Amino acid sequence: MEHYPSRLLEEAVNELSRLPGIGRRGALRLALHLLKQESADVERFGNSIIRLRTQINYCSCCHNISETEICNICSNPRRDASQICVVQDIRDVMAVENTSQYNGLYHVLGGIISPMDGIGPGQIKIESLVEKVNTGKISEVIMALSATMEGDTTVFYISKKLRDSGVKISILARGVAIGGELEYADEVTLGRSIINRVPYENALVK
Amino acid sequence: MEHYPSRLLEEAVNELSRLPGIGRRGALRLALHLLKQESADVERFGNSIIRLRTQINYCSCCHNISETEICNICSNPRRDASQICVVQDIRDVMAVENTSQYNGLYHVLGGIISPMDGIGPGQIKIESLVEKVNTGKISEVIMALSATMEGDTTVFYISKKLRDSGVKISILARGVAIGGELEYADEVTLGRSIINRVPYENALVK
Structure with missing residues (x-):
């Protein structure tokens, strides 16, 4: 007490x-x-x-936080509307935006499938993603989810849902962190980065 | 950005x-x-x-947080009004109360003398403590401040201010933590606890 x-x-x-x-x-x-x-x-x-x-308001298109009905990203004509980057939450949109390496649109799931936390596919925004892809205007869906069991489960579930649409689905590259000492990389990541090694000329940042 | x-x-x-x-x-x-x-x-x-x-209100007597003009501790007739325990802040009152080992009153300084943080004696409640002690109704002032340089500085400053009053001033015992393994005690604490060792019969908790 x-x-x-x-x-x-x-x-x-x-x-x-x-x-x-x-x-x-x-x-x-x-x-x-x-x-x-x-x-x-x-x-x-x-x-x-x-x-x-x-x-606060949410963009009715990508579910990101927005001050307007459609957010600044979705309504920007200079962004590539044929690419959708699927993320868990708003923080991830900010993280990807900060890289300045992506010029497409986003789709914020608002969570990740996690049976441990009682979160199933119905509780995150998967249906509206499937609808968007089914319009036929999307050429690529980039799954930018955490490299965890929950992230992988969510990617697996969504990719199954999108299979019929024929859309190209990609995931983030996984490997040793840039600038990281090799001896501190965990074994699983290191092993995967050996299996998925890339030709040297492709790996150079352009 | x-x-x-x-x-x-x-x-x-x-x-x-x-x-x-x-x-x-x-x-x-x-x-x-x-x-x-x-x-x-x-x-x-x-x-x-x-x-x-x-x-929120503060007790006009001890400067602890209070819902009333005088707090529950200061107004409690079963507490020993001749003892004042001087603490840095409200948290310390709660910590001492939780020990159930003290039945006197408190005086909350609202800070500690710290030249590094620009806090001098004038910014903490020392004057009202001196006034209280000068009423002659106080027999003992227990300095329950952190065993840090700032705490020791504050104790030194206050004890000088109270010297003329002739009040008994004591500080918390310092030594190895009860239940702590000796090998984890720092050298300074361990050294002090050897110098200030107490007769075995005095050290038993009654």
Whole structure:
């Protein structure tokens, strides 16, 4: 039993400790930090979080976060609308965008098939991807999901669903990280990167 | 430059990343987590944080958080009002209370003297402690501050301020942690615990 000197503090700690990766001790530390900030700053903090959840919109096309009905990427005529990069969530869109190596569109699944977490194919946005591909306007679907069992399961499920459409399906290259020391690469990755070795001239970054 | 798909998201990430120990990557993870929660839950979360900062009160006697003008500890007639335990912040009051080994009152400094962080004696609640002690009603001041350079500096400063009052000043015992393996104790602590060794019969927990 912890002795909280105030119900307000206890409530704030309860709320903060529900965030992922934050335990009760960390939540108390955050609450005491917030108590030391200016009132106006804390109000801005709390309100920005409430606004985030209550006012945000999603692109009706790719399910990415958007300020408009159709997001900036989907509505950009200079992007290649024949390519769709399938990602787990919004963070992955940002990660791929930051590489500046991709100029097609996205499709945000909003999750990944994970029986352990009780997430099945019906809970993520697979149907709308299949519909988009079935319009016949898509030439390639790039599966940019995590190289985990859940990611692989999701790729397998989606590729089966898309098989009849005849669309080209590709996945991200897997191998040793660029700049990484070989001795720190795990065995599975290293083994795969030997099996999937590429001719030297293809591997040079252009 | 990160590509945020929405200004609302960027603002929330900015706010979250100002929390101690949370970087921009962690802030984005928290923001995306909050987006997946129920609207009502996120509103409760945000409002509890705002309420914490705007509605909380401090005990006018010990500066601990309180729901009332004088906190539950200061106003409790069964507590020994002749002892004051001086702590850095509210968390430490909770930690000492959780031991159930102390029945006196507290004094929350609200910080610790730290030239590195630009915190001098004037920015923490030392004056009101000196005033309390100068009433002559206090028999012992227990300095329960961290065993760090900042803590020791603060103890030194306060003990000088209280010297004329003739009050008894004590500090927490320092030594190897109970239940800790000796081989993991650091050399300074171990050395001090040898110098300050106590007769066996005094060391038994009663």
